[in-house]
Amino acid sequence: MxxxxxxxxxxxxxxxxxxxxxxxxxxxxxxxxxxxxxxxxxxxxxxxxxxxxxxxxxxxxxxxxxxxxxxxxxxxxxxxxxxxxxxxxxxxxxxxxxxxxxxxxxxxxxxxxxxxxxxxxMGRGSGQMLRVGALTIDPQAYRVAVDSAAGPVTLDLTRTEFRILAHMAASPGKVFERSELVDACLPESEALDRTVDSHVSNLRRKLAGVGADGLLTGVRGVGYRLDDVHG
Structure with missing residues (x-):
């Protein structure tokens, strides 16, 4: 160091x-x-x-x-x-x-x-595995798995959905403003705040589909938070 x-x-x-x-x-x-x-x-x-x-x-x-x-x-x-x-x-x-x-x-x-x-x-950006609640995120393989009674279930995410989820998973419990997610996850685009809402809505739907609907929540008037909650 x-x-x-x-x-x-x-x-x-x-x-x-x-x-x-x-x-x-x-x-x-x-x-x-x-x-x-x-x-x-x-x-x-x-x-x-x-x-x-x-x-x-x-x-x-x-x-x-x-x-x-x-x-x-x-x-x-x-x-x-x-x-x-x-x-x-x-x-x-x-x-x-x-x-x-x-x-x-x-x-x-x-x-x-x-x-x-x-x-x-140290090592924060090295591609290490991230774990938040029932989620396991592999930044190198662009893979997200959710623990379930039957074993890990892999989520089918778009590249942008993965970026948003991985970015939030690096700071579980933090409230991210929409503009912050645009800057961090869609920097090359002309994305607007409502574009983030659309991506997050799809993420929440996919998480809910595998029983992880309580992890990604909205904070009225601010943005979104990924909670470190074990299901």
Whole structure:
């Protein structure tokens, strides 16, 4: 883990240097970017193991950069910002941040947070099997099985239905907004929120058909949740 590559996207050179120095002392490799455009280019080319991301950046702000990273995959992201309002923190977490640190901070805290997030997320995007309640999801084989009294039953899902289910299964119990599911699961399309409703409706019907109708539920005015309920 200590050889992990950390991308630091921070427009204040002194802060970027401090973070990089402390991470390097712990054996991490680091690279820095002073704005979101360069940061996203580094992310695409270098595929870092974790991103330390400032919110207030020139051009694209940190929220936009975080959303772009999430459309690409599940790279862990720690937000570092002077904004301490709960709404700012919730916004970052809603988009998909893994942690959040407020300036001014102790650099040792950044190191500790990086280590904690890497421990928690290592292997998250490696194609490992996901299990939520009665569901077993194989990301590599694009296969979903539901436990039943007679044994596992394989669901016949479209590619988009699978993407939605697998994305939600990575964070069971979390409420996903429709727009978030569009960004994560249909990034190349012109999909609208109602398109997600259609895919989720089909998913719920297929789950109900094998006795797993209580797993995927709607949250009025917000979106959808996949509950870790054992049937």
């Amino acid at each position: 200590n050889n992990a590559l950390i991308l630091i996207i921070e427009d204040e050179p002194e802060i970027a240097e401090i973070i990089g120095t402390y991470l390097s002392r712990e054996g991490f490799r680091t690279i820095t970017a002073g704005d979101g455009t360069v940061g996203l280019a580094h992310h695409l080319r270098l595929r870092p193991d974790l991103v330390v991301l400032d919110i207030k950046l020139p051009g694209q702000d940190g929220y936009d950069v975080l959303a772009a990273i999430r459309r690409r995959g599940e790279t862990p992201v720690i937000m570092v910002t002077a904004l301490a309002e709960d709404l700012d923190k919730l916004q970052a977490l809603r988009i998909g941040a893994d942690d959040y640190v407020v300036k001014p901070f102790n650099p040792l805290e950044i190191v500790a947070r990086v280590k904690a997030v890497l421990r928690r997320t």
